[in-house]
Amino acid sequence: MDNVGIVVDDLDAAVAFFTELGMELEGTAEIEGLWADRTVGIDGVRSAIAMMRTPDGHSKLELTRFHAPTAIDSGPLAPPPNTLGLHRVMFAVDDIDATVARLRPHGAELLGDIAQYEDSYRLCNLRGPAGIIVALAEQLG
Known part of the structure; x- marks a missing residue:
């Protein structure tokens, strides 16, 4: 790709x-x-x-x-995570809390909370530019 x-x-x-x-x-x-x-x-x-x-x-x-031509709105600007089509873009980060804090002044809004998956990852989804969902993953251990 x-x-x-x-x-x-x-x-x-x-x-x-x-x-x-x-x-x-x-x-x-x-x-x-x-x-x-x-x-x-x-x-x-x-x-x-x-x-x-x-x-x-x-x-x-x-x-x-x-x-x-001007970009068109094909639906709600902030579609929910279960909308058909491109779902999200995920990034690996070293410190998820610090990353979220840095992105908030740029309009980032958490869709839920930062959650832990087993002993492997801390994860979250947030709304980024143009309403896209950006996921963050911090590997633990």
Whole structure:
């Protein structure tokens, strides 16, 4: 897999959120033209993207803000975790409490609580940019 794409309404805020999570901005670009229209399947595509990379370089998120045509809302902005489609993106973190605290000023809201799974992990789901669910996992021991 090369990357996971997420459409956002505020590209700068999304970049700040994922930077705070430990990702690195690999680059930005303005996307438009016939090749973009044909790839996406929409005429008149004009968008800005930011490619975010995990510190180990193995995973990426492509954050996209559509200038044209305007992004559409396909349902509630904050769908529940059991909504069909892309469910969440999970990140391994060293300190889940500190990570949640750092993300709160960027709009992160816990969906439930931080919970422990056996003696293996502390886990949580939170709402991130554009209403997506971001899961965090802290391995114990």
